Every structure is written in C-alpha cells, then in structure tokens.
Amino acid sequence: MADTGWPGCVRSLKGVILDLCGVLYDSGECDGVAIPGSIEAVKRLKESDLQLRFCTNETQATRKNFVAKLQRLGFDISVSEVFPPAPAAIAVLKERGLRPHLLVHDGLLSEFDAVDKTNPNCVIVGDAAENFSYQNLNEAFRVLIGLERPVLFSLGQGRYYKETDGLKLDVGVYMKALEYACDLKAEVIGKPSPTFFQSVLNDMGLKPNEALMIGDDLVNDVGGAQYCGMKGVQVRTGKYRPSDERHPTVIADATVDNLAQAVEAILSQRTLRTLQLQC
Amino acid sequence: MADTGWPGCVRSLKGVILDLCGVLYDSGECDGVAIPGSIEAVKRLKESDLQLRFCTNETQATRKNFVAKLQRLGFDISVSEVFPPAPAAIAVLKERGLRPHLLVHDGLLSEFDAVDKTNPNCVIVGDAAENFSYQNLNEAFRVLIGLERPVLFSLGQGRYYKETDGLKLDVGVYMKALEYACDLKAEVIGKPSPTFFQSVLNDMGLKPNEALMIGDDLVNDVGGAQYCGMKGVQVRTGKYRPSDERHPTVIADATVDNLAQAVEAILSQRTLRTLQLQC
Numbered sequence: 001m002a003d004t005g006w007p008g009c010v011r012s013l014k015g016v017i018l019d020l021c022g023v024l025y026d027s028g029e030c031d032g033v034a035i036p037g038s039i040e041a042v043k044r045l046k047e048s049d050l051q052l053r054f055c056t057n058e059t060q061a062t063r064k065n066f067v068a069k070l071q072r073l074g075f076d077i078s079v080s081e082v083f084p085p086a087p088a089a090i091a092v093l094k095e096r097g098l099r100p101h102l103l104v105h106d107g108l109l110s111e112f113d114a115v116d117k118t119n120p121n122c123v124i125v126g127d128a129a130e131n132f133s134y135q136n137l138n139e140a141f142r143v144l145i146g147l148e149r150p151v152l153f154s155l156g157q158g159r160y161y162k163e164t165d166g167l168k169l170d171v172g173v174y175m176k177a178l179e180y181a182c183d184l185k186a187e188v189i190g191k192p193s194p195t196f197f198q199s200v201l202n203d204m205g206l207k208p209n210e211a212l213m214i215g216d217d218l219v220n221d222v223g224g225a226q227y228c229g230m231k232g233v234q235v236r237t238g239k240y241r242p243s244d245e246r247h248p249t250v251i252a253d254a255t256v257d258n259l260a261q262a263v264e265a266i267l268s269q270r271t272l273r274t275l276q277l278q279c
Numbered sequence: 280m281a282d283t284g285w286p287g288c289v290r291s292l293k294g295v296i297l298d299l300c301g302v303l304y305d306s307g308e309c310d311g312v313a314i315p316g317s318i319e320a321v322k323r324l325k326e327s328d329l330q331l332r333f334c335t336n337e338t339q340a341t342r343k344n345f346v347a348k349l350q351r352l353g354f355d356i357s358v359s360e361v362f363p364p365a366p367a368a369i370a371v372l373k374e375r376g377l378r379p380h381l382l383v384h385d386g387l388l389s390e391f392d393a394v395d396k397t398n399p400n401c402v403i404v405g406d407a408a409e410n411f412s413y414q415n416l417n418e419a420f421r422v423l424i425g426l427e428r429p430v431l432f433s434l435g436q437g438r439y440y441k442e443t444d445g446l447k448l449d450v451g452v453y454m455k456a457l458e459y460a461c462d463l464k465a466e467v468i469g470k471p472s473p474t475f476f477q478s479v480l481n482d483m484g485l486k487p488n489e490a491l492m493i494g495d496d497l498v499n500d501v502g503g504a505q506y507c508g509m510k511g512v513q514v515r516t517g518k519y520r521p522s523d524e525r526h527p528t529v530i531a532d533a534t535v536d537n538l539a540q541a542v543e544a545i546l547s548q549r550t551l552r553t554l555q556l557q558c
Contacts, residue, residue, distance in 0.1 A: 132413040138448055141439065145446060159460050160420065167424060169417055173456045180455040181438050181448055 009212060009231045009253070010269040015051035015204045017225070018042070019191075019215035020058060020082075021161065022238015023259050024075060028164025031069045035237050037260030039074045044263050046076055048270070051204045054082045055197070055213070057156035057190040057220070059126035059171065061107040063087060083200050085155035085190035086111045089124055092189060098151065100124040103140040103174075105131060122151035125178065125186075127158075127171045137177065144182045152178055156190040158220060162239050191217075192224025201228075212253075214262050216240050223250035233262055288510045288532065289548040293489040294330035296479055296504070297321070298470075299337060299361075300440065301495035301517015302538050303354060307443025310348045314516050316539030318353045323542050325355055327549070330483045333361045334476070334492070336435035336469040336499070338405035338450065340386040342366060362479050364434035364469035365390045368403055371468060377430065379403045380422040382415055382453075401430035404457065404465075406437075406450045416456065423461045431457055435469040437499060441518050470496075471503025480507075491532075493541050495519050502529035512541055 021027050024038045045052050054077065058066055063086070067079045086108060093100060099116045102109065104126035123140050144150040158170035175186045190196055201211060208229030215221020216238030225232040234244060234252040237259070245255060256262045300306050303317045324331050333356065337345055342365070346358045365387060372379060378395045381388065383405035402419050423429040437449035454465045469475055480490060487508030494500020495517030504511040513523060513531040516538070524534060535541045 128413075130413050132416070134407075134409050134411040134448070137411070137452075138446075141448055141452075142446055145439075159462075160424075167417075167421055169413070169420055169456075169460055173416075173420075173460045176459040177448075177452045177456040181452045183438070 009209075010266050011272075012210065013050060013212055013266070013270070014210040015053070015201075015206045015212075016045055016266070017053050017055045017197075017200055017211060017213045017230075018045075018259070019213070019217065019221050020054055020056040020070070022216035022240070023214060023235055024054075024070065025073055026162065026164060026238065031072055032164065034073045034075070035258060037258055041260045041263040042075055042077070044267060048267060050266075050270075051206065052081065053200050053204060055191065055200050056082065056084050057127075057158060057171075058084050059086060059108050059155045059190075060105040060129065062111040065107065083196070083203070085196070086126070088196055088199060089153055089155060089189045090115060092153070093122075098122045100153070101140060101143040102126075103131065103136055104128050104155070121147060122153060123178070124153045124155065125171060125174055126155040128174070129168070132169075132174055137174065141178060141181050144178065144184070150182055150184055152182070152184060152186040154186040154188050154190075156220070157186075157188045157192075158217065160239070191215075191220040192227065194224075194228050197225060197228045197230070201230075212266075214259065218244040218247055218250050218252065222252045226250070226253070235259055235262060288488075288491060289545050290551075291489065292329060292491055292545070292549070294332070294480075294483045294485045294491075295324055295545070296332050296334045296476075296490060296492045296509075297324075297538070298492070298494035298496065298500050299333055299335040299349070301519070302493060302514055303333075303349065304352055305441065305443060305517065310351055311443065313352045313354070314537060316537055320539045320542040321354055321356070323546060327546060329545075329549075330485065331360065332479050332483060334470065334479050335361065335363050336406075336437060336450075337363050338365060338387050338434045338469075339384040339408065341390045344386065362475070362482075364475070365405070367475055367478060368432055368434060368468045369394060371432070372401075377401045379432070380419060381405075382410065382419040383407050383434070384410060400426060401432060402457070403432045403434065404450060404453055405434040407453070408447070411448075411453055416453065420457060420460050423457065423463070429461055429463055431461070431463060431465040433465040433467050433469075435499070436465075436467045436471075437496070439518075470494075470499040471506065473503075473507050476504060476507045476509070480509075491545075493538065497523040497526055497529050497531065501531045505529070505532070514538055514541060 025032045025034045070077050099120050101120035101123045105128050154175035157172035160167050160170050212231040213225030214233045216235050222232030222234050231253040233254045236257050304311045304313045349356050378399050380399035380402045384407050433454035436451035439446050439449050491510040492504030493512045501511030501513050510532040512533045515536050
C-alpha cells in the first residue's frame with residue numbers, strides 16, 4: 001500500500017465507488033456468500049463522511065431483486081445507491097428511439113417491461129447464461145443482419161467470472177461472437193464505459209479526482225475508473241489473478257487483500273488528516 | 280465472364296477444386312437440395328481431362344456419411360476426392376502429439392474415434408450447431424484456461440451459412456468467442472488456410488497456377504485460393520451476396536451465375552484450345 005497516489009488521494013477523497021461481485025460477495029448457488037469482512041467494511045464506509053455508490057455489471061436480475069439478495073446477505077445497501085447497466089440501457093433506448101430484441105437472463109426481463117420491443121431495431125445482449133443457446137444466438141444474429149443499420153448494445157464486456165462451482169463465460173464473449181458474425185462494433189453500456197462511470201459521479205455530484213473505485217476486475221473496474229480520472233484500487237478477491245499485478249498497461253493505484261483492508265487504509269488515512277487539521 | 284485472367288488460365292488448367300455447400304447443393308432438412316444443373320456439371324468435369332477434387336469446411340458429419348449424402352442427391356463423388364477439415368486436424372494432432380477436447384457436431388464425433396482424448400491439451404471447435412450450448416462452451420473454455428499453453432483449433436472460420444430455413448451462425452463466431460475469453464489466437468484448419476489448400480494440390484500433383492477453385496464464399500473460397508496462387512471463381516448461389524462484387528480487397532477472377540455456367544465456360548474454352556492446337 002506504499003503505491004504512489006494512494007495515501008495522497010485518500011486525504012482529498014469525497015466518494016468511494018464499489019464493485020459488487022468479487023468485492024462484497026462471491027456469486028453461486030442461491031445468493032452466493034459474503035466475502036469475509038466486507039459487510040463490516042461497507043458499514044464503516046457508510047458511517048464515514050464519504051459518499052458511497054455501488055457500480056456493477058450485474059445483469060442476471062432486476063436492480064430491485066439484486067439489491068434484495070445483497071440485503072439478505074447482510075449488506076446495508078439500497079436500490080438508489082446501485083448502478084447496473086440495464087437502467088442505463090433503457091435511458092439510451094429512450095433517447096435514441098430504439099426498440100430492442102433482448103438476449104438477456106430471464107431474471108432481467110421484467111426490468112424491460114415498460115420498453116417497446118415490437119419490430120426491434122437493435123439488439124441488447126446481457127449476461128444471459130443458460131439463455132446463450134445456439135437458437136437464441138441465431139435469433140439475435142438474424143435480427144441484426146436483417147437491419148439496414150444494425151445496432152448492438154452489450155451490457156458489459158467481461159470475459160468470464162467466477163462462481164462457486166467454477167469459471168463461467170461472461171457477456172463480452174457473446175458480444176465478440178455477434179460482432180464477428182455481423183462485422184460490426186458493439187456499444188458497451190456498463191463498465192468500463194466512461195459514460196457509465198460519469199453517471200455515477202454525476203449522482204454523487206463529484207469530480208473524477210474526488211472519487212476512488214474499488215474492484216476485482218483490473219481492466220473494467222480499475223482501468224475504466226482511471227481512464228475517467230479516478231483512482232482505481234484492486235482487491236485480491238473474486239476474479240483477481242496474480243498476473244494482474246504484472247499487467248502490461250493497467251496498473252492499479254493500490255492492490256489490497258480485500259475490501260476490509262482497503263477501507264481500513266482509507267479511513268485511517270482520513271483520521272490522520274482530521275487530526276492534522278485539528279492541530 | 281470477360282474478367283481478366285479467366286479465359287487465359289482456363290486454357291492451361293489441369294485441375295478444378297469445387298466447394299460443396301452452396302455450389303453443388305443447399306443444406307437444410309434431410310439431405311438438402313441439389314442446385315439446378317450442378318449434378319450434370321460435376322459429370323461433365325469428370326468426363327473431361329481435368330482433375331477434380333472437392334474442398335469443404337463441412338464438419339457436421341464424418342467424411343463417409345457426408346459423401347453418402349451427396350451420392351443420394353445424385354452426385355458422382357467418392358470419399359477419396361473430398362477434403363474436409365477433420366481428417367486434416369487428425370493429422371495435425373498426430374504430428375504434434377496433442378489430445379483434443381472436442382466441441383463438435385454429434386455427427387462428426389466418430390471421425391475422432393481412434394484419437395486419444397484423455398487428459399486433453401488442446402480444444403477443437405467445429406460447426407457444432409445445437410451443441411453450442413452455454414454449458415458446452417463453458418467446458419471448452421475451462422479446458423483452455425486451465426492449460427499452461429492453450430491451443431485452440433477451429434475447423435474453418437465462417438461467419439454464417441444459409442440453410443433452407445434461414446441463416447445459421449458458423450464455427451468462426453464461436454472461435455472468436457473462445458479467442459476473446461482466453462486472450463489467444465486460434466489455428467484455423469480448413470479453408471482459407473494455405474496448408475489446407477496445399478494438401479489438395481499435393482493430392483492432385485499440381486502447382487497452384489494449374490488449378491482453379493470455384494466457391495460461393497468470396498473470402499474463404501476465392502480469396503483463400505488466390506492467396507495460394509490459384510485462380511478463384513465465385514458462383515452466385517449459396518451464401519453469395521450482391522455486395523461480394525464490391526468487396527474492398529477480394530476480387531474474384533470471375534463471377535458466374537452457378538456451377539453449370541462455370542463448367543460450360545471452362546470446357547468451351549478448352550475445346551477452343553484443342554481445336555487451335557489441331558489447326
């Protein structure tokens with residue numbers, strides 16, 4: 001934690017953004033399991049003078065159901081604090097007058113209940129998991145190839161994630177499949193899209209240099225936040241791999257064992273600042 | 280057919296290589312349907328002094344079963360004349376001491392009966408169609424990500440093909456998916472691999488400039504053959520699209536309505552040459 005920029009930025013920090021899966025909990029059967037120390041770490045952040053938001057590429061459930069799961073796991077978290085890609089996608093559809101064909105998880109479908117899906121003129125792909133069948137992928141492909149100006153939105157671009165029973169392919173893999181099939185480039189909604197990070201900063205009313213992102217995904221969490229001008233900290237939980245610390249282009253401002261350690265470092269530095277200011 | 284190179288090359292031609300699906304027949308329910316005039320066109324080529332081979336990226340059936348289907352459709356064709364990717368892949372496995380995990384169509388599995396598949400150290404992906412489930416793709420991914428030096432072979436790299444009930448995603452799409460998931464580059468076995476075309480030329484004992492390839496796929500058939508020094512002719516059947524004739528980089532030596540028209544042009548030019556030689 002002697003990395004350049006880490007203590008310095010902490011002292012002027014006004015907000016913290018946390019990734020969820022792999023930072024607060026590991027997904028898997030039922031609700032998954034909380035990562036040791038993370039429930040208390042979230043509580044400590046909430047009791048501090050820092051603003052707190054949660055920024056996730058989770059697309060297997062509606063925001064409401066997803067937050068309910070985190071509450072069952074013991075986290076003090078509310079719907080308005082959580083930023084997943086689906087509500088951002090719905091805003092984009094509205095703005096551009098688009099009607100989507102959805103290739104998403106069954107658990108996410110009701111998020112799009114109020115969206116006009118007749119005669120689709122774009123495709124949205126999310127982490128559809130078991131819904132990534134040959135038939136469903138063919139169907140999404142046929143919608144795209146039949147459009148004069150095909151538009152593909154991808155809710156994130158992750159390669160894979162870890163569940164309790166092993167690694168699973170993520171939405172980015174299927175985004176690449178459809179990109180190749182239709183010879184087009186998808187528009188990513190979710191991390192690491194700068195627009196997505198900016199929407200969280202706007203909600204907090206903060207500038208990028210006043211916020212810090214903590215995640216387990218070096219490229220999408222840490223690299224994405226740094227690209228926007230925030231500091232990015234990686235935790236050694238979730239999908240973290242030791243090779244991340246030798247990545248050729250993305251270097252975290254700090255790498256810590258887990259969220260509890262990150263929060264301890266942040267809060268102790270800030271206490272020090274307060275003491276200095278009081279002197 | 281006034282394209283440069285077409286009549287000239289025909290007069291010195293010693294062999295013709297035909298793609299199968301989209302040139303001889305359209306695939307679909309049961310055996311599919313022969314393209315009008317193609318049965319007679321193959322017969323005419325066989326009766327000529329030209330050597331004839333069939334070069335296909337078909338991987339939904341063993342070579343034996345696939346040839347039997349073509350015979351049922353009425354084509355005069357034998358197993359030794361047909362070059363699909365699977366036997367070429369088996370030769371590569373043997374040469375490099377590799378044991379594959381197979382993500383292929385059920386119909387192709389028995390082609391690999393004699394291949395050691397225990398403790399796999401590479402993955403082979405073919406046109407697995409319905410077998411491209413989320414579960415099967417995850418399994419192939421986990422084999423690759425677990426290898427110190429992951430090796431992925433793709434039997435072709437097609438984007439999609441046309442069946443009687445519509446367009447279907449081809450193996451290249453799933454190759455791209457696994458490439459992205461594992462951050463690697465697949466080795467393509469099949470068209471447009473130069474090694475694959477060369478194996479067909481070797482079997483005929485011909486140099487590239489003595490052979491001509493006829494296919495419906497501009498990039499993989501025509502472009503692939505031209506890259507090897509052969510002439511490449513595209514037919515306006517199968518997956519042909521009018522936009523192929525405006526392709527930025529691949530320009531066919533000739534574009535003809537169908538195989539019958541191509542064969543008529545080749546044979547009439549050769550008759551002309553014979554008459555000229557006799558004068």
